[in-house]
Amino acid sequence: xxxxxxxxxxxxxxxxxxxxxxxxxxxxxxxxxxxxxxxxxxxxxxxxxxxxxxxxxxxxxxxxxxxxxxxxxxxxxxxxxxxxxxxxxxxxxxxxxxxxxxxxxxxxxxxxxxxxxxxxxxxxxxxxxxxxxxxxxxxxxxxxxxxxxxxxxxxxxxxxxxxxxxxxxxxxxxxxxxxxxxxxxxxxxxxxxxxxxxxxxxxxxxxxxxxxxxxxxxxxxxxxxxxxxxxxxxxxxxxxxxxxxxxxxxxxxxxxxxxxxxxxx
Ligand SMILES: Nc1ncnc2c1ncn2[C@@H]1O[C@H](COP(=O)(O)OP(=O)(O)O)[C@@H](O)[C@H]1O
Ligand SMILES: [Mg+2]
Numbered sequence: 486x487x488x489x490x491x492x493x494x495x496x497x498x499x500x501x502x503x504x505x506x507x508x509x510x511x512x513x514x515x516x517x518x519x520x521x522x523x524x525x526x527x528x529x530x531x532x533x534x535x536x537x538x539x540x541x542x543x544x545x546x547x548x549x550x551x552x553x554x555x556x557x558x559x560x561x562x563x564x565x566x567x568x569x570x571x572x573x574x575x576x577x578x579x580x581x582x583x584x585x586x587x588x589x590x591x592x593x594x595x596x597x598x599x600x601x602x603x604x605x606x607x608x609x610x611x612x613x614x615x616x617x618x619x620x621x622x623x624x625x626x627x628x629x630x631x632x633x634x635x636x637x638x639x640x641x642x643x644x645x646x647x648x649x650x651x652x653x654x655x656x657x658x659x660x661x662x663x664x665x666x667x668x669x670x671x672x673x674x675x676x677x678x679x680x681x682x683x684x685x686x687x688x689x690x691x692x693x694x695x696x697x698x699x700x701x702x703x704x705x706x707x708x709x710x711x712x713x714x715x716x717x718x719x720x721x722x723x724x725x726x727x728x729x730x731x732x733x734x735x736x737x738x739x740x741x742x743x744x745x746x747x748x749x750x
Contacts, residue, residue: 490522490523491522491523491558492520492521492522492523492558493521493522493523493524493525493557493558493559493639493640493672494520494521494544494555494556494557494558494640494672494674495519495520495521495555495556496515496517496518496519496520496553496554496555497518497553497554497555497556498515498516498517498518498552498553498554499514499515499516499517499518499540499543499550499552499553499554499555500512500514500515500516500517500550500551500552500553500697501513501514501515501536501539501543501548501550501551502551510551512696512697513536513539513696513697513698514536514539514540514543514693514697514698515536515553515697515698515699516552516553516699517540517553517698517699517700518553518700519691519700519703521672521674522672523558523639523672524670524671524672525672525673525688525689526663526666526672526673526675526686526687526688526689527672527673527674527675527687527688527689527690527691528674528675528676528677528682528683528684528686528687528689528690528691529541529674529675529676529677529691529693530676530677530678530679530680530683530690530691530692530693530729530733531678531692531693531694531695531698531733532678532695532733533678534695534696535693535694535695535696535697535698536693536697536698537644537645537676537678537693537698538644538676539698540676540693540698541565541642541644541674541676543555544557544563544640544642544674545563545565545642546560547565557640558639558640559638559639559640562636562637562638562639562640563638563639563640563641563642564633564634564636564638564640564641564642565633565642565643565644566629566630566633566641566642566643566644566646567629567644567646568644568645568646568648568649569649570617570622570625570626570628570629571629572617572625572628572629573617574616574617574618575616576616576617577613577614577615577616578604578609578612578613578614578615578616578617578620578628579600579601579604579613579614581617581628581632582600582603582604582628582631582632582635583596583597583600584632585632585635586600586635596635599635600613600635601613603631603632603634603635604628604631606631606634606665607627607628607630607631607634607661607665608627608661609624609627609628609631612624621654622649622650622651622654623650623654623657623658626646626647626650626658627658627661629646630646630662634665634669637669638671639671639672640671640672640673640674641666641671641672641673641674642674642676643673643674643675643676644676645676645677645678646658646675647659647677647682648677648678648679655682656685659682659685659686660711660713662686663686663710663711663712664711667710667711675687680726680729680730680733681726683729684704684706684722684725684726684729685712685716685717685722687706688705688706688707689703689704689705689706690702690703690704690706690725690729691703692704692729692732692733694735701732701733701735702728702729702731702732702733704725704728704729704732705725706721706722706725707721708721708722
């Protein structure tokens with residue numbers, strides 16, 4: 486196993502402002518500076534509207550920074566999972582995963598095996614011919630994940646992927662995601678507004694402040710994987726949840742001195 490840490494994503498004084506008609510531009514994010522290591526599982530948490538989705542879109546190149554810069558080590562190996570599964574209702578599960586390739590002109594026969602392998606990874610190979618309306622919310626999300634995984638990404642950006650699901654399904658998908666991450670060694674940046682989910686999943690939780698989103702906490706979750714019910718009941722889990730929660734409320738613990746300094750300006 487490699488112990489050298491290589492950056493996967495580097496933020497350098499990154500900011501984003503939006504301007505709506507006639508109004509002065511409103512700062513939505515940053516300045517954000519920091520590094521996400523290759524192969525790590527990092528969550529980004531913060532209140533609604535603090536710029537989490539904006540951060541992911543900037544990383545993916547779907548938005549342009551207003552100032553500063555974000556660099557991604559594996560820019561062409563990046564996948565994005567959106568909050569709603571965004572499946573085409575008129576297309577089968579298979580076709581929903583195949584669609585990006587179809588649009589790129591790849592013949593079905595060339596990619597069929599990989600589509601099925603990707604569906605198999607999320608446990609849906611036997612539902613390939615089903616339509617989205619026949620699937621539960623959790624299954625739809627798994628199709629969306631299969632679609633993101635088919636390109637064998639190095640970096641996976643996930644924007645509140647399980648937020649609309651019931652708690653039981655969410656916990657199950659959290660565990661499935663962790664199993665895949667451990668097998669595939671991606672870098673995952675996972676956006677959630679759930680403190681509990683962020684701590685359960687991550688090695689590191691980055692906490693953003695409200696308006697504009699700035700890093701106000703950076704909490705390491707030092708616990709091995711696989712994590713399970715025992716972890717949810719552990720002191721490490723409890724302490725990390727407390728640190729993230731305190732950071733969100735704007736106080737210690739969970740502050741590094743650098744963050745505290747930046748925050749007190
Ligand atoms: N396209 C846009 N035009 C104008 N304002 C936007 C746009 N997208 C997001 N915003 C604003 O930027 C802020 C951050 O939004 P967003 O990144 O979606 O936050 P989050 O994902 O944390 O809920 C919010 O105040 C939101 O209203
Ligand atoms: Mg969002």
